[in-house]
Amino acid sequence: MEAFHFATSTDLSELLVHVRIDRLDGHQKPVPYSVLLKRSDLRHRASNLSTHSELYVTAQIWADSKPLTVPVQTAYKSFKNARIWNEWLSLPITYANLPASAQIAITVWDLSPAEDKDTSRHAIPFGGTTVPLFDKDNTLQKGRQRCRLHRFQAADGLSSTTTPWVKPPARKGRKDVVVEDTIDEQVAEMQRLEELLKKQEMGDLPQNQWLDALVFKKMSKIRNNALRAEAAALSRGVKVQPNGTNGNGGIPSNGELFYLDIELPRFDHSIVFTDVEYPPPPVSDIKLSADSEVRLRPPPEVSLGPGIANPYGDADAGRLIRIYDPEVGRKMNPAEDKHRALQRSHQTDSLDRDRKPNVHARDKLNALLAKGPLEEITAHERDDLWKFRYYLSRDKRALTKFVKCVDWKNEREARQAAPMLDKWAEIDVDDALELLGPQFDHPVVRSYAVERLKKADDEELQLYLLQLVQALKFEAAGEGDDSSLARFLVTRAANSFSLGNFLHWYLMVEISDFSNDQAPEHRDLFAKVEFDFMEELEATPLGVETRKTFKRQGELLTVLAKISKDVRFGGGDRPAKIARLKKALADPRNDLVNFDPLPLPLDPSVMINGIYPDECNVLKSSLLPMVLNFKTTMNTKYPIIFKVGDDLRQDQLVIQVITLMDQLLKKENLDLKLTPYRILATSSSAGAFQFVPSMSLAAAVQKHKGSLLAYLRANNPDDTAPLGVRKEAMDTYIKSCAGYCVITYLLGVGDRHLDNLLISPSGAFFHVDFGYILGRDPKPYAPQMKLCREMVEGMGGADSTNYVAFKQYCFTAWSTLRKSSNLLLNLFALMKEANIPDIKVEREGSVKKVEQRMWIGRSEAEAAREFEKLIEESMGDRIAGVIDWAHDVWQYWKK
Structure with missing residues (x-):
């Protein structure tokens, strides 16, 4: 089989559609004097005054009965012997954006001093034709085309057009239509010669200058004769109305026939239509774990039919079929995006600086600023925020709302909005935390939020540290090596042992989580931040000692985890387990009775130097947690409960929020005597919390x-x-x-x-x-x-x-x-x-x-x-x- 070389229409993403208007062939007979007496508007029509009158041509792209572009027209040209334009028209659309149903509607216009009632212009359709840009095989038309012109009709461009470029097959049995077989041999010969001429222009036939000149002269004579023969056959087959007209603008049927020669661009290879493929949005595929207590009714069985393979494998055979929804994953309405871009392109900073809201607009803005962080902002509210951005810059509550109204993926909007952040009134910490959320991924916004967090002291920052570590997941893709939030956390933690202690263990817990709910890229991200933290520590004066301290903490927790597992799975009743625990703690090989002072991971302000083996216990619980009494350097006891086999991150979150709420209440002079005991998850399956008597x-x-x-x-x-x-x-x-x-x-x-x-x-x-x-x-x-x-x-x-x-x-x-x-x-x-x-x-x-x-x-x-x-x-x-x-x-x- 011979190889077929082709290109796709999407490859022509920068090439506009072009068409060359060549010439108009045909014979026009004069309008009878009796008709001119009845129709005064025909007396001064240009084509009725001269057979070579000035005509102009318009071309427009249509698809699915709708126009895709505005029409373009030829320049004014005076004709002498023939109507020849020889002019290329450029249409404002690329080949890549053309649908498969695209057509080019070409209309030849006749000038008239009388205004046309349909078009309200001083131009009357001389004739029109509609040419599909892709053939039935979805291949782009190219080269010379000879188009049948429909007299007195403008090209409509509809899917079922009334002005086709080729004559459609005639229906059998109709006496008022000329059947194709009645066209004489001269017409058939003309069509054959035109096909050969097109092949020669495409390079399929060799050229011979002196012989081609003779052929072209002969072809011109054959074409004229063929036109006359076809026009005569058409005149015999058209049904004449009783008033002597054929319904085409009152012009009598005199067998006029016109063809418009056009030329489409030629390409080295065939151009095959290919639709633009957009990346599919994410398809929800939520799967509940087998031990989940949420029980949903089973999905209905779906039969795919005999001989149809299941695209999702045999494991999901007979289950629900995934449905692709193109609107899933779209945050904004494309129409609203276009409207906003158009509106904001006309607004300038010089005008907006002095714009102030009236009473009604001010009430709307106040209601908008009172909205919570989870409430949606409508398109109209976004427009108001942008319009009065300079006026609102004095209100710190408005910044998060302003950031939401900006399309940060639009470079023009981002360049306008970024300088506004530095001019805004200083925001509170809660607003800075909102700007670090998942919906704000622009580095400028996140960097601004980090700058605000830099003004918080270590004690306040520790209250939000658990959430700030999770916020690292929302950093933009590819920004892991240059994350402003990661750099900030690493720098602050390297200069504060208490912050560094908790940052280290928060990161270690996420790194040790190999469950399906922890994405591998997130685990790699936390590992990278931990590595950067260790490197930053080495640059500080006490960094080497701090790294050794973290290592010793890890060794202590590893030994305790091993002892906990031995006690839990060692067998025996509870007294036997308590005895086994005391023996393991007192074992010199574990080095737990006395050791060098070490900051307690649970509370780094407490220095411990040993454990009291005889004062430990095993609680009555399924996981048998251990109660350990640590020795402190202040000669006091610090009891903790150490548990293995349970993920304490949820308890850790609740205690952290309780601690924060306790601080908020105390700021309002309301001390409710809360007991936010300390808790720390040391891995995804182990942790410790403070024991309160x-x-x-x-x-x-x-x-x-x-x-x-x-x-x-x-x-x-x-x-x-x-x-x-x-x-x-x-x-x-x-x-x-x-x-x-x-x-x-x-x-x-x-x-x-x-x-x-x-x-x-x-x-x-x-x-x-x-x-x-x-x-x-x-x-x-x-x-x-x-x-x-x-x-x-x-x-x-x-x-x-x-x-x-x-x-x-x-x-x-x-x-x-x-x-x-x-x-x-x-x-x-x-x-x-x-x-x-x-x-x-x-x-x-x-x-x-x-x-x-x-x-x-x-x-x-x-x-x-x-x-x-x-x-x-x-x-x-x-x-x-x-x-x-x-x-x-x-x-x-x-x-």
């Missing part, structure tokens, strides 16, 4: 015959106090109950029962075990806020003044935290891609759940009434009491 509410109530008040009275007796409890202890209990009720409600902490509600001898109440957050709960009909009967009884009952004070503290704390809603929401937004169980279940909805519990859209008075109602419902929830009773029964039978 305390007792569960279940144990306290059991010990004191069902009364939590009796427990408080026993540990803090005061006969002069109203309830026999020392005032400071009762205040601590009431405030801590209020604080944790509000915080656990906002975070949606679930699986609350009397065994994970703890109370210390000082009266401090706190929660532990945050295995379920963001509204998830393994028990049905669980209350939104955990306020059980025992907690209220410890205050003196629902009728006491302490309970009234408790409700007041609750509302004050909730109202205070609502004011910092942007900061809290931005922190959770940065954790969307973290490998945390209750976040990865619904990554996009996790932040929304926190937002819903803050009731941001409600007024302060309405929120106060609803929140008081929530407290009363939680206190009187009988289902919660039944759940606690069932849990106690289950724990009893487990023993």
Whole structure:
């Protein structure tokens, strides 16, 4: 088979469509005098006055019955002997953008002093023709083309055009149409010679100058004779109306026939139509793990039919078929993008600097600035933000909204918007955290946010360090070696041991995560940041010692993890496991009884130098966590709980948010006596947390015959106090109950029962075990806020003044935290891609759940009434009491 060489239309991405208007052939007979008397508009028409009158030609690209370009026309030209233009027209569209149905509509216009009613111009269609640019094989037409001209009609360009360039096959049985067989042999000969001429022009036939001149002269004579013969045959076959006209503008049918010669560009190879292929958007393919508690009904079985192979393999045979949706993954509407680009191209900085909003526009802007970080900004609001950007630059709240209204992928907009960032009023830290989120990937924006974070001290920065590490995932692709956020974290951590300690362990946990939910590129990213951190440390005066310290911390945790596994899987009852633990800790080979001072990874401000083997314990739990008492250089004990086999990153996140909320409340002079104990995940399956001497509410109530008040009275007796409890202890209990009720409600902490509600001898109440957050709960009909009967009884009952004070503290704390809603929401937004169980279940909805519990859209008075109602419902929830009773029964039978 002979090789076929071709190119695709997409290869011609820079070449505009061209067509050469050559000449018009045909014979025009004069209009009878009787017709001119009836039609005064025909008397001064140019073609009726002269057979070589001035005509002009327009060409336009159409596709699917719609115009793709504006029409272009030939220049004015005066004809003498023949209507020959010999002019190339350039159409404003490239071959790569042509669809397969593209046609070129060519119209020859006749000049007339009378205005045409249809076109409102002083031009009448002399004739029109429509030429498809691709043939039936989707190959681009090229070379000379001879087009049939339809008299008195403008080329329409429709899919079923009425002005085709070649005469369509005639239907049999119609007497008023000339059948093709009636065209004499001269017409057929003319067509054969034209085909040979086209082949010669394409180089398929050799040229001979003296012989070709004779042939061309003969061809001209044959063409004229053929035109006359075809026109005569056409005149005999056209049905004449009773008034002597044929319906074409009142001109009588006199057998006129015209052909327009055009020429299309020639190419060395055939040009085959190829559509532009765009990269497909991401197709959602969410797969739940086998141990997930979320059970969805099975998808319907789908049969692909006999003989049809499954493109996704035999494993997915009979399952759902993926549907490609081209709109998935589009952040913006293309029409809105075009409108915004057009509108902003006409606006200049000189005019916008002095533009100020009127009263109505100012109210709209204030309502816009009050929106939360998760609320969408409409297209009209984006236009207003851009229009009044100079006016809004004095308001720090407006910066994040302004950044959202800019198309940072548009270089022109980015160049205009980037200088505005430096002129804006200095933003708060919560806004800087929002600019580090996943929707802001432009390096200029992220660098600006980092510059704002540089002004925060180490203590404040440590509060957000967990989220800043996760924000590294949102750095633009290819920016890993030049990430402003990574450079900032590495530099600050290298100069602060406390920051460096936590950055090191946060990175090590992500590096050790080899689960399917951790992308390999993210693991490589964290490894690169850890490597850069170690290099930066070596450049500091104490860097070498610091690296040795981190290495010793890792060795200590490795030994403890090994001991924990030996104790857990060693067999025997709990006393045997405790004995095995004490023996392993006292073993000189483990070097744990005494060692050189080392900063505790959990709390680097504490220096430890050994462990007390005899004062360690193994807790009653499925994972058998170890209670270890470390020696400190201050001759004190620091107890921790070390656990292997559990991912503590979710608990770590909750404690970090509780610590932050505690700081926010204290800034408003509201100390609710919270107990944000320290916790640190050292790997994806191990970690440690601070042991706080305390007792569960279940144990306290059991010990004191069902009364939590009796427990408080026993540990803090005061006969002069109203309830026999020392005032400071009762205040601590009431405030801590209020604080944790509000915080656990906002975070949606679930699986609350009397065994994970703890109370210390000082009266401090706190929660532990945050295995379920963001509204998830393994028990049905669980209350939104955990306020059980025992907690209220410890205050003196629902009728006491302490309970009234408790409700007041609750509302004050909730109202205070609502004011910092942007900061809290931005922190959770940065954790969307973290490998945390209750976040990865619904990554996009996790932040929304926190937002819903803050009731941001409600007024302060309405929120106060609803929140008081929530407290009363939680206190009187009988289902919660039944759940606690069932849990106690289950724990009893487990023993």
